[in-house]
Amino acid sequence: MHEYPITQRIIEVADSYARENNADEVKIINLVVGDYSGYVASSIELYFDIIAESSRCAKAKLHIERVTPKLKCNKCGEYFERKPFSFECPTCQGEGSPTEIGQEFYIRSIEV
Amino acid sequence: MSENREIEIMESVYDKNDEVASKINAELTGKNIYAINVMGAPGVGKTTSLIQIIKRLDGITPYVIEGDIEADFDTKTLQSLGVKTVQINTGGACHLDSPLIGKAVEELKVDNGVLFIENIGNLVCPAEFMIGEHAKMLISTVTEGSDKPYKYPLAFEKANIIILNKCDLLPYVDFDEEFFMKGVRALNKTAPVIKVSGKTEEGYDEVVAWIKERVK
Numbered sequence: 001m002h003e004y005p006i007t008q009r010i011i012e013v014a015d016s017y018a019r020e021n022n023a024d025e026v027k028i029i030n031l032v033v034g035d036y037s038g039y040v041a042s043s044i045e046l047y048f049d050i051i052a053e054s055s056r057c058a059k060a061k062l063h064i065e066r067v068t069p070k071l072k073c074n075k076c077g078e079y080f081e082r083k084p085f086s087f088e089c090p091t092c093q094g095e096g097s098p099t100e101i102g103q104e105f106y107i108r109s110i111e112v
Numbered sequence: 113m114s115e116n117r118e119i120e121i122m123e124s125v126y127d128k129n130d131e132v133a134s135k136i137n138a139e140l141t142g143k144n145i146y147a148i149n150v151m152g153a154p155g156v157g158k159t160t161s162l163i164q165i166i167k168r169l170d171g172i173t174p175y176v177i178e179g180d181i182e183a184d185f186d187t188k189t190l191q192s193l194g195v196k197t198v199q200i201n202t203g204g205a206c207h208l209d210s211p212l213i214g215k216a217v218e219e220l221k222v223d224n225g226v227l228f229i230e231n232i233g234n235l236v237c238p239a240e241f242m243i244g245e246h247a248k249m250l251i252s253t254v255t256e257g258s259d260k261p262y263k264y265p266l267a268f269e270k271a272n273i274i275i276l277n278k279c280d281l282l283p284y285v286d287f288d289e290e291f292f293m294k295g296v297r298a299l300n301k302t303a304p305v306i307k308v309s310g311k312t313e314e315g316y317d318e319v320v321a322w323i324k325e326r327v328k
Binding site: 016027028037085 | 126128206237240259265293301
């Protein structure tokens with residue numbers, strides 16, 4: 001549901017950077033989306049074409065780099081992907097804690 | 113065709129929201145208001161818990177911002193109890209964001225006390241947005257099941273205090289407390305987990321003691 005205003009924001013930012021850099025057209029928007037950010041990449045893509053219509057991003061392609069969340073083992077320090085219903089480290093069976101990896105949601109760059 | 117020129121941005125899409133949230137937080141702190149973002153799925157007893165907490169605040173002024181997609185039942189209930197409450201209806205949006213809170217704070221004319229912001233009933237999006245709060249309170253229940261920390265990790269990770277409601281129903285439901293706590297502690301080492309019952313009113317004194325420690 002909240003992908004709509006967020007997609008608007010992405011286009012707003014990309015459009016203003018293009019304007020500042022004297023570019024009439026944004027060709028590619030490189031977005032980084034963690035799987036724990038709560039955003040559904042396909043929904044952003046769906047709204048994108050509709051909202052971008054009258055902006056410098058009208059013909060832009062959206063490149064979404066997805067980031068898989070990782071925990072950090074409290075015992076051996078290893079970063080690992082969580083198995084369902086478990087926080088156990090596959091290397092040493094210690095317990096993992098949440099990290100920022102997987103919570104990203106930012107615009108890396110635009111290509112003009 | 114000319115080659116693409118890349119312009120680095122590295123800007124979080126949350127930046128605008130977070131900027132407003134920081135301003136609200138500073139404004140509330142300046143007015144001696146401690147703000148608590150109350151999160152939890154629909155039906156966990158967010159409003160019932162607020163009533164139990166407010167009843168025990170002894171002299172600390174409570175304010176409430178009620179967030180719902182539609183309707184104002186909870187606002188009417190709280191107002192009938194004399195609690196200064198304003199309603200936000202998002203009309204479909206699944207969480208509150210900081211621009212919405214800014215307007216509600218203005219309307220409430222808060223000064224010296226504690227502000228509870230009851231977020232939309234949802235275990236996902238409310239944990240993602242800062243809204244100017246000082247703490248996040250997560251309400252979970254024994255009827256939802258003990259797997260919730262494993263299925264909705266972010267809400268448990270971000271909470272400063274976790275209330276486990278409907279504990280009077282423990283003899284009647286399959287709630288594995290050890291499994292629940294294992295999940296909570298893997299995600300969050302410090303938040304107190306307080307067992308309560310909105311029905312029997314057990315446990316709320318401990319919740320209020322936690323709040324009073326923070327409200328000066």
